[in-house]
Amino acid sequence: MNLARRTMNHPAFALAYERIWRPTSFLAATGRTMQADRRDAVRTLRLSGARTVLDVACGPGNFTHYLSRRLPGDGYAVGIDFSVPMLRRARADNRGPRAGYVRGDARRLPFPDGGFDAVCCFGALYLIPDPMLAAAKMIRVLAPGGRIAISTSHRSDGPLGRVSTAVGGAGGLRVFDAGTFPELFAEAGLVEIEQQVHGLMQYVSATRPG
Numbered sequence: 475m476n477l478a479r480r481t482m483n484h485p486a487f488a489l490a491y492e493r494i495w496r497p498t499s500f501l502a503a504t505g506r507t508m509q510a511d512r513r514d515a516v517r518t519l520r521l522s523g524a525r526t527v528l529d530v531a532c533g534p535g536n537f538t539h540y541l542s543r544r545l546p547g548d549g550y551a552v553g554i555d556f557s558v559p560m561l562r563r564a565r566a567d568n569r570g571p572r573a574g575y576v577r578g579d580a581r582r583l584p585f586p587d588g589g590f591d592a593v594c595c596f597g598a599l600y601l602i603p604d605p606m607l608a609a610a611k612m613i614r615v616l617a618p619g620g621r622i623a624i625s626t627s628h629r630s631d632g633p634l635g636r637v638s639t640a641v642g643g644a645g646g647l648r649v650f651d652a653g654t655f656p657e658l659f660a661e662a663g664l665v666e667i668e669q670q671v672h673g674l675m676q677y678v679s680a681t682r683p684g
């Protein structure tokens with residue numbers, strides 16, 4: 475297990491993640507707050523028209539619970555992650571009547587085809603050993619007409635980008651070209667593909683045709 479994966483499985487990291495690590499590291503990498511990312515997730519996933527959302531690699535549930543509260547009616551959100559310490563934090567800090575958590579691997583999602591109206595995966599594809607397989611599985615569980623949204627690393631040629639690629643690579647983090655996920659989504663037949671780049675991260679969303 476590489477350094478990044480070992481870190482995600484450490485109870486102390488899981489404890490500090492939502493309040494300290496996530497806000498500071500993403501602010502440094504993107505210039506954006508977690509609140510801005512959460513609001514954009516609700517918008518890009520079009521949750522006002524969704525009933526179910528799957529949050530892949532949910533960590534301590536820092537998006538899952540927020541998203542569950544933005545679903546209309548009796549909609550619910552499911553978070554899946556393989557880290558036991560992260561899921562403990564999710565159940566302690568981000569439980570709610572419409573948020574639930576499952577332990578599992580993003581590459582083998584234990585859900586039926588088309589089972590969710592919205593699927594997201596934020597800040598995790600660069601950690602997953604086979605990110606393309608994980609993305610394909612997310613598309614598999616997305617219902618026709620549903621939205622998928624991801625945020626992940628973005629290759630930047632500036633000095634900061636080169637440093638982060640080198641440091642991240644040594645720790646087991648992958649860096650993706652801007653075209654990787656838009657092309658993957660287009661090849662899978664998704665439409666309405668949107669991409670934004672903020673600093674070292676890219677945000678990509680798309681619709682599965684109805």
Ligand SMILES: C[S@@+](CC[C@H](N)C(=O)[O-])C[C@H]1O[C@@H](n2cnc3c(N)ncnc32)[C@H](O)[C@@H]1O
Nearest residue numbers: 482531532533555556557560579580596597598
């Ligand atoms: C940096 S956290 C992201 C948490 C949250 N989505 C966010 O945006 O703040 C990355 C998470 O990915 C999870 N993860 C990494 N590889 C995974 C895999 N193959 N299957 C499920 N979860 C995975 C880690 O356990 C960790 O909780």
